[in-house]
Amino acid sequence: MFGHLKAEDFMNLMEGITLAHKRQVHLGSCARCAETLKSAEATRNQVTAMQTTADEHIPEPDWTDFRGEVRNALLSRSVKREGAKRSWLGGGWKPAAAWGFSMVLVFGLMTSVVLRNQQITMEPSASGVVSVEETLEPAGTINAIASMSQPDVFDAIIQLDEHETESLRLLLEDLTKQSVSRQ
Amino acid sequence: MDRTLATPALMTLNDTDADLSLVERYLGGDLTAFDEIMLRYERQIYRLCYRFTSNADDARDLAQDVFIKAFENLVNFRKESSLKTWLYRIATNHCINHVKSNTRQFVEVTDSTKQTRATAHVALEEKEQREHFRHLVTKLPPKQRAILELRIHEQLSYEEIASMSNRSVSTIKASVFFALEKLRKLVKEPLRVRS
Numbered sequence: 001m002f003g004h005l006k007a008e009d010f011m012n013l014m015e016g017i018t019l020a021h022k023r024q025v026h027l028g029s030c031a032r033c034a035e036t037l038k039s040a041e042a043t044r045n046q047v048t049a050m051q052t053t054a055d056e057h058i059p060e061p062d063w064t065d066f067r068g069e070v071r072n073a074l075l076s077r078s079v080k081r082e083g084a085k086r087s088w089l090g091g092g093w094k095p096a097a098a099w100g101f102s103m104v105l106v107f108g109l110m111t112s113v114v115l116r117n118q119q120i121t122m123e124p125s126a127s128g129v130v131s132v133e134e135t136l137e138p139a140g141t142i143n144a145i146a147s148m149s150q151p152d153v154f155d156a157i158i159q160l161d162e163h164e165t166e167s168l169r170l171l172l173e174d175l176t177k178q179s180v181s182r183q
Numbered sequence: 184m185d186r187t188l189a190t191p192a193l194m195t196l197n198d199t200d201a202d203l204s205l206v207e208r209y210l211g212g213d214l215t216a217f218d219e220i221m222l223r224y225e226r227q228i229y230r231l232c233y234r235f236t237s238n239a240d241d242a243r244d245l246a247q248d249v250f251i252k253a254f255e256n257l258v259n260f261r262k263e264s265s266l267k268t269w270l271y272r273i274a275t276n277h278c279i280n281h282v283k284s285n286t287r288q289f290v291e292v293t294d295s296t297k298q299t300r301a302t303a304h305v306a307l308e309e310k311e312q313r314e315h316f317r318h319l320v321t322k323l324p325p326k327q328r329a330i331l332e333l334r335i336h337e338q339l340s341y342e343e344i345a346s347m348s349n350r351s352v353s354t355i356k357a358s359v360f361f362a363l364e365k366l367r368k369l370v371k372e373p374l375r376v377r378s
Contacts, residue, residue, distance in 0.1 A: 006357070007356065007357035007360035007361060008353045008356040008357055008360070010360050011356040011357070011359055011360050012356070039367050040360060040363045040364065040367070042367075043363045043364075043366050043367045043370070044335065044363055046316060046366075046370075047316070047320070047331070047335050047363070047366065048335055049313075050313050050316050050317060050320075058230055058233050058239075059239040060226070060229070061229065061239065061243045063225060063226075066221075066225060066229075066243065066246075066247065067218065067221045067225065069247055070221065070247050070250045070251055070254070071217065073247070073251050074251060074254055074255065077251070077255065
C-alpha cells in the first residue's frame, strides 16, 4: 500500500524531478507531505543563501605560499623516506658483510687446519717421527716441516743435537733473508 | 524519469581526461603537473575545509594536509573515480575527523555565543542570522553535515557523493533531506526558548 512520501521523494521534488503519478496525486491531497516539502524547501533556500553570501567572506591564503608549503612538505617527507631506506639498507650492510666475510674466513681456515690434521693422522709416516737429518736440504726441510703435525715438529726439534740446531738456525736465517730480499 | 534540473558541477569527460593525464604526468616525474593539479583544486578544497572549521588557519592546515596525503598516495589512485571526487573524499574524511576531534571546542563556542546573545537581547540582524545558521549547521552529525556541504555548497552531484562515500544515491538524497529537517528543528529551538 502507498503511504506518505519518502525522504528521497522530497529531495527529488526539490531538485525538480517529477514524481510518479501516484505520488504526485498523494502530494496534492496530503497536507502533511505538502507542509514537509514547503518547510524543507525553505530550509534549503536558507542554507543556499547562507552559502552564496558566506563564500564571499571566506578569507583566502596566499596561494603561492600555500602551494610552496605543500611542495616543501612533500619533498622533505620523500627525503626522510629515502634516508630511512638508505640507513636500513646502506648503513648496515657494510659492517654486516665485513663481519660475515671474516667469519667465513676464520671458519674456512679452521676447517682446512682440522682436515689437514686429520689427513696427517690418518696417514702417519712410517717411522712416526720425521728425521731432520734426512731432509736438511732447504726446500726438502721446509716441505718436511710443513707436512708434519705440530707435535711432530716439536718432538723433532727437541731431539736435535747442537750441530743440527745450528744448521736449522742458519737455514731459517737464510730463508728470512731471502724473503726480505724478495720483498 | 524527467530530470528538469541540470546536474550541477558535473565534471565533463574532458576534465576527467585532463585530470588523468595530469596524474600520469606527475607520477612520471613531471613536476609542473603538481602545480596544475594544485591550481585546479586548491581553492575548492580549502573552501570545503573552511566550511568545516570556520577558521582560516585551520582550513589552510587541513587543506595542505589533504594535498600532502593525496600526492603521497597518488600512486594508489585507481582511476575508478575522478580525481576531483577522490580529492573531495580525502578532504571530507579529513574534515570529519577534525570535527570529531574538536567537538568539545565547537560546543563551547556555540554555548558562549548563545549566552552572549541572550544577555545582550539584541535582535539578530541578517548577518548574525547567517552566522547563527552556520553555527546550527555545525551541530549536525559530521557525516550528515559533510553530505549537505558537498551537495549544497560544493554542488557535487548525488552520484558523485554516492561514489565518494560508497553509498547509494537514494541514501545520499535521504541524508540531505534529514539534514535539512534537523536544521529546521534547530532553527525553531531558540525561538521556543525565547518565547
